[in-house]
Amino acid sequence: MKNILVLLLGDPIVKFNNKEVYFPYKKSEGLFYYVCINKKITREEAINIFWADNDETSARKNLRDAIYKIKKTLCDDIFSSVSKSVIEFNSDINIEIDIDSITPSNIINKYTGDFLGNFLIKNCYDFENWVSGKKEEYKKIYTNSVSKKVNELVNIGDFKSIQKYSNILIDNDPYNEKTYRYLMKIYALSGDYNKAIKLYYDLTDILKRELDIGPEPNSKKMFKEILKLKDTSIMTDDSKVYFYGRYNELYAINNNINNFLTTSGTSMLITGEAGIGKTSLINKIILSLNVEKNIVLRSVCYNAEEDFFLKPWHSIFSILGNYVKSEKIHLSSAQEQIISYVFPTFNNEIMSTKFDNIEQIDTTRYEIAVDAIIHLLEKLSDKKNIIFVFDDLQWMDKMSRLLLSNIVFHFKNKKVLFIGAYRDDFENTLSSFIVPLASKDLITKIKLHRFSFEETRNIVSEFLSPNSIDNNLITNIYNDTEGNALFLIELLKVVKEKGYTRELSSKATNIIKSRIMDLTKDEKTLLNNISLFFDKVSIDCLKILVSFDELYIFDIIESLQEKHLIQELITDKDIFYSFTHQKIREYIYECQSVGKKNILHEKIGLYFEECFKSSGNKYLYANLIYHFEKCGNVYKALKYKVENLTNYYTVYHETYPVFYSKANYFTESEDIFSVEQKLSEISKELNNLSETDTEFLKIKMEVSYLSGRYYISTGEYEIGLKKIDSSMRIAEKLENNIYLLNNYKQMIFYCIQVNDIPVMYKYINKSLKLLEKNDNIEERGTILRLKGLYYIKTKKYDDATKLLNESLVIFSSLNQISNKYTLSISACYNYLGQMNKGIGNYNIAYDYFKQSIDLCTENEITKGLDIFYSNLGQVLYEMKKYEESEEYIYKSISLFKKNGTIWGRDIAECYAAMIELNKKNVNEAYLHYKKASEFAKKINNPKSLILSEKVRKLLI
Incomplete structure (x- = not known):
């Protein structure tokens, strides 16, 4: 069989049966190459490419001559004789062309030069243009493949091989x-x-x-x-921070940040074991960021603060508050108040004055604050990109993670980026935060591994003098540190100063010990005191622990900073000091006697208590609890734990009647804050104390009340009622009428949920009798409103109207003094609407429900809107205004989902099912029925159970 080999990359080569051949002239050779690439051409096409300037007769003659020369050079039957107007190769001849087997994956090995190399036909411009186009086409495939190869080499850390390919890229362009x-x-x-x-x-x-x-x-x-x-890059003295390696990680991070700055990148999580170098990597990233084009917001999370919601955001919003002022960013008064209420440092001027609508803020659910925060970030990101950096995410509270998650989901890594670091042994703890983001490709993980022996060798070689290094030293250092970045660097500092000794480096604690063994007595004293604080400490706080002069304290701190044991943290108004690494703090703390630590923690706790009393700063809860726990002051630790939990529950849960379903604004599956777990922990601590102690009983009363609210809200009625009963009995014993009334109201709300009319009446009367002894006009207005609801349920509509109007008068009067009772007024209108709906006065009911909604929307209150929308939708359905009804019913369901509440959603889902049935959408109707039935059974409300059964029959 005849075999022809054609090599077109580089200077062209043609072989016939393994013997190289040469064409008699360029145009015949060019025609052959043109057919090799295009496979099949017309004679007209060939003439236009090679003999465009000739007349038709001479052009055709020249073409015939060129074909003849090709045949003579190779073989007579090289071209097919099927068609005289077409030029193509004979399929019976085996023609192997290098270009035909080229792919992006193999072109690196097969590319021997530009297409047709230096081959040129003079004055044949169309052919020259075609060759130039093909050159660029194949060169582009080649250079793209080389670039890809370079990336692969970077990813595996093979920087030695990159030189060859970088030369190719430069030579080609x-x-x-x-x-x-x-x-x-x-x-x-x-x-x-x-x-x-x-x-x-x-x-x-x-x-x-x-x-x-x-x-x-x-x-x-x-x-x-x-x-x-x-x-x-290389540490030459203690004033510089050493950083080695992490080439793949740095490349990936920088590449991602560049993508973010130009189009959109991906948020990043840096993970690895403790001491692996996550913080050092974050520090290097931050140093590389352009602060003129980016707002970089960094926070560190601490173990002692993981139970305190939103604590890591505190410093960030302090910075944002200053930026808003300096850049004159305009926010509405309501938005600024909402953000400042959740984050007081955002605007201290606002927090120093009393809100006109404080109840509006108190009763606003978490999503309102989030909406305001996102609005703020949208405004800021119009001016600069925003990059959030959080270190030690494993200690971040769930609410902070959910706020962060919501921000990432909203911005989708456009204009706002997040970089975080966490210990990989907390992977499961953080899975509920990571998985949803990763599933949407909004976040990527970058795993840091221990340094290999070879990497350790390189680090030692850069860090120490070549004369002091031998293989035994490198082996000993690697075995002692096992490639852990923190231990490795700490050991190298010791070796550099004192030489290697096995005694000092056999364990990590010895490395830390060697760092502090030469400190002066006063330096050790101050370091011991700083270690008592889990995060940071101010000079004012240190002054209560030591008798040193303030200037002398600064001298000692500067000395400790020079030794890289302490670092300075500067905020708006204060300067704090903390350890450069938690491992060092932990070691120094553990070395002190228990008795000494107890005394000092008590002293610190009392100092923070005075600060708390004067400022009311809720961010001090973490410090109060930490220090009182450490000194063994169980009562005060429990007191502030309960206060913190109550504060959370008040701000972030709606008052009843609602149904808390362990859902929230962010997801429908993750609890914002593990209330049950915290209550359980506090209860166990209480069980170890004496029940006869008055302080103990007060705490137990508060915890039982919170537990009762929680368990009733989750449908665990038996245990919830038991807890409320326990709190009620203690309140009676302590004659604490505030908590007694709170428990009575909780029982009323429970009765509303399950429609227990007699018990509801019993606790309404108990509440009114209590108010006769200790009257409170605001509470009286609430109880009268609830009694009005009772009369609606018992069909005593005149009495209901009278009481609801009395309640309206009370709250309207109070609202004249302080505009914070709008929601209470809306609730009265809502009950009046329910009453008129029940007796068939749909137009009047419509007006009352509309008033409730308008009051809330005008005052930016979303609490209660889910119920009000649902009620308005229901009355519109009864008026046969199905399209309007559908609008409000689905608005209400949307808010129920957003707020994570079930109480009231069962009825809304029933009406949604009936709306879909009217539209003949049986499948959609069935889905709404299933939801309604599920919620109705959970709540155990007879009214909703009857309605869901009615819907079931309509579906049959």
């Missing part, structure tokens, strides 16, 4: 500065700053020599940044 910058970045990330710098000088030289121009501003900027990195 010698004036492309983007390629130079790309390669400079890679060399810089690998730590080979000299190659990066040389590349810049090569670029400068070729641009000047060939084009008489200089590099672009971006190239110059990168060059300056690389010079800066080179200057700080």
Whole structure:
């Protein structure tokens, strides 16, 4: 069989039966190559490409001659004889063409040069254009594949092999500065700053020599940044921070941040074991960020604060508050008040004055604050990109994570990016936060591993003098530290100063011990006192623990800073000090005697208590509980735990009647805050104390009340009622009428949920009798409103109208003094609407429900709107205004889902099912019925059970 081999990459080569052949002239050779690529061409096409300037007769003659020469050079039957107007190869001849087997994956190995190399046909412009196009086409495939190969080498850390491919990229596009910058970045990330710098000088030289121009501003900027990195890359004294390796991680992070700045990137989670270098990597990332183009907001989470909602955001909103002022960002008064209420440091001026509508803020659910925060971030991100950085995410409370999750979901990594770090042994704890974001490709994980033996060798070589290094030393250092970044660097500092000794480096605690063994007595004293604080400490706080002069304290702190044991943290008004690493703090703390620590923690706790009494700053709860627990003051620790939990429950849960379903604004499956777990923990602590103690009984009363509210809200009625009964009995014993009334109201709300009319009446009367002894006009208005609801349920409509109007008068009068009773007024209108709906006065009911809704929307209150929308939708359905009814019913369901409440949703779902049945959407109707039935059974409300059964029969 005849075999022809054609190589078109590089200078072309043609072989016939393994013997190289040569064409007699260029146009016949060019025609052959043209057919090799296109496979099938017409004679007209060939003439237009090679003999466009000739007349038709001579052109056809020249074409015939060229075909004849090809046949003579190769073989007579090389072309098919099927059609005279078409030129194509004979399928019986085996023709192997290198281009035909080229793919993006193999072109690196097969690309031997540009398409047709230096082959040229003079004055044949159409052919030249075709060749140029093909050159670019194959070169582009080749350079893309080389770039991909470079990325692969970067990902596996094989920087030694990159040189070969970087030369290819430059040789193929010698004036492309983007390629130079790309390669400079890679060399810089690998730590080979000299190659990066040389590349810049090569670029400068070729641009000047060939084009008489200089590099672009971006190239110059990168060059300056690389010079800066080179200057700080190797530690030469204790004033510099050492950072080694992590080339793959740095490349991935920087690449992602660049994508974020230009289009959209992905939020990042850096994970690894304790001491692996997560914080160091974050510090390096932050240093590389351009603060002129980005707002960088960093916070560190602490173990002692994980039970305190939104604590990590406190410092961030302090910074944002200042930025809003300096940039004159306009927010509505309501938005500013809402954010300032949740984060007091956002605007201290607002928090120093009394809100006109404080109940509005008190009763606003968490989503209102989130909406205001997102609105703020949208305004800020119009000016600069926002990058949130959170270290030690494993200690972040669930509510903070949910706020962060909501922000990421909203912005989808456009204009707002999140970088976090956490210990990988907390993977399961954080899965509810990570998985939803990862499933939407909004976040990526970057795993940090221990340094390998070879990496450890490189670190030792850079850190220590070459004369002091041998293989045994490297092996000992690696075995002692096992590649853990923190222990490795700490050990190297000791070796550099004192030489290697097995006694000091056998365990991690010895490394830390060696750092503090040469401190002066006063330095150790101050360090011991700073270790008592889990996060940071101010000078004022230190002054209560030591008798040193304030200036002398500063001198000691500066000395500790020079030794890299203490770091300074500067906020708006205060300066704090903390350890450079928690491992050091933990060691120093554990070395002190228990008795001494108890005394000092008591002293600190009392100091924070005075601060709390004067400021009411809820962020002090973490400090109060931590120090009182540490000193063994069980009562005060429990007192502030309960206060903190009550504060959370009051702000972030609606008052009853609602049904809390362990759902929330962010997801329908994750609890915002583990109330049950915290209550259980507090209850166990209470069980270990004496029940005869008055302080104990007061705490037990509060905890039982909170537990009762919680369990009733989750449908666990038996245990919930038992807890309320316990709280009620203690309140009677202590003659605490505030909690006695709270428990009575809770029983009324429970009765509303389950429609227990007689018991509801019993506790209404108990409440009114209690108010006769200790009258409170606000509470009286609430109880009268609830009694009005009771009369509606018992069909005594005149009595109901009278009481609801009395309640309206009370709340309207109070609202004149302080505009904080709008929701109470809306609730009265809602009950009047329910009453008129029940007796068939639909138009009147419509007006009352509309008034409730308008009052709430005008005052930016969403609490209660789910019920009000549902009631309005129901009355519109009864009026046969189905389209309007559908609008409000679905509005209410949307809010029920958003608020995470079930009480009232059962009825709304029933009406949604009936609406869908009217539209013949049986499947949709069935889905709403299933939801309604599920909620009705959970609540055990006879009214909703009857209605859901009615819907079931309609579906049959």
